[in-house]
Amino acid sequence: MTVSLASSDSRPQPLSLPALVDALSLRDLTDPAQGPHALQLLVSAAASALGERWGADVRVLRSRPVVAVEDNYDRLGYQRDAVSRDVRYTRYVSDTTMLRSHTSAGVPPALRALASSAAAPARDVLLVLPGICHRRDSIDRLHTGTPHQLDLWLLRRGGRRLDHDDLHDLVTALVGAVLPGTHWRWTATSHPYTTGGREVEAIHDGQPVEIAECGLAAPEVLSAAGLSPSSWSGLALGMGLDRVLMLRKGIPDIRLLRSTDPRVAEQLLDLTPYQPVSDLPPARRDISVAVAAGSDAEVLGDRIREALGPDADLVEEVSVLSTTPYADLPEAARLRLAMRPDQENVLLRLVLRPVDRTLTSEETNALRDRVAAALAGVQVRR
Incomplete structure (x- = not known):
């Protein structure tokens, strides 16, 4: 899947009100x-x-x-x-x-x-x-x-x-x-x-x-x-x-610290060794994105969290597989991505794996589509 991520000016922008409310609503585990x-x-x-x-x-x-x-x-x-x-x-x-x-x-x-x-x-x-x-x-x-x-x-x-x-x-x-x-x-x-x-x-x-x-x-x-x-x-x-x-x-995944699965949450009340609940298979989807030159995994990861909201905990990892400058892409690829000279093509791998169940193919594709749609409409700010 390919999407285009717009660029913008360098003026700092504050968090949106919904993003601020979400941040302030998050439980402080300490x-x-x-x-x-x-x-x-x-x-x-x-x-x-x-x-x-x-x-x-x-x-x-x-x-x-x-x-x-x-x-x-x-x-x-x-x-x-x-x-x-x-x-x-x-x-x-x-x-x-x-x-x-x-x-x-x-x-x-x-x-x-x-x-x-x-x-x-x-x-x-x-x-x-x-x-x-x-x-x-x-x-x-x-x-x-x-x-x-x-x-x-x-x-x-x-x-x-x-x-x-x-x-x-x-x-x-x-x-x-x-x-x-x-x-x-x-x-x-x-x-x-x-x-x-x-x-x-x-x-x-x-x-x-x-x-x-x-x-x-x-x-x-x-x-x-x-x-x-x-x-x-x-x-x-x-x-x-x-x-x-x-x-x-001995906890393998940081998302487990906030798990509401009783089998996990009950183990997070003491300091005894963690006992794995299950080893569920991951679902992987790749997304080809046109982004502002210089974008990094932190920016993209943050946008994905904002887009998925509570479902962000379903994402185990987002990795950048490759980055290709505008000048190195074939013309057909530039047209498909609707790229501009100030952008670059990033190939992302989205790894989805809940801690308590296996996602269906339909659920996985729906999450991928939500991420792609969000990246297509987001401006990267410096």
Whole structure:
């Protein structure tokens, strides 16, 4: 099947009202007020382990997913031209607000509250910020546009300054709490809100799997919140909860974390190993799409999620099989796709597999047609 995907200008556009309502209606699996889930056990285990290790004042903070762009980016040190700010990856609600792309968006307000407190803390403070985030992302068994994250910031006023030895201790305690017995490693990297940044990988079946990023809290972030870097020091860590739970329980598909099938949902109330319910065959359909040059799997995956709505959970994966520039296509193909010179041809593979049943051929074709129709009418924005 072939369709044409239109291009547009580069002006950022906010989410449509229906898309915003859908996003805000999605259950946050880390929130006990919305029902129990194993992700909450990971949050509790992490907070308890680090709180006990440092004898810290543990403060669990929850906020709404709509945040100020300044808190999500500017006050965390992101440059104005950072690629993550692009509308392809950020879900803007207005010019000044957005659906948070990481739980770190809650850190600047938490630091400001700490700075404005009348009484100086008598001991270290551990900020625990769990929640659901919203991103443009590809579709496969390990990725979702609505991941759950956990930020852990350890703050100290006065005394010995927190350093990389403390950071190593923090990661060791954290991995021991959420992935007992798991070996891990870290490598140097950089983040806008840390100095001496590290990327943390768990070793699973002999292979490294990224689970967190961390570093020393950047002095600029502390000072912007009103905490003098000469008096305060801190450790900052952000962890992907979905990936950790999948490793902990041996869950093969991220969609299972939201399954309403009782055979699956009941297993997501604890941290015992996951027992597979079934191994259903996938259905595959290919779609040839004319898209704006430079479109990627994240953009297309996001459009497909929007088009299918609740049925998006039926999609196991969307992969790009090939990309062909306009100039390399035969004239007949350009005419069939109604392509323009500023477009390229992408061949997509749509893999459909519900977690609890097998799709009929008619259902599969209907889903393919819905995706194709949506892609044909969507504008790719930069």
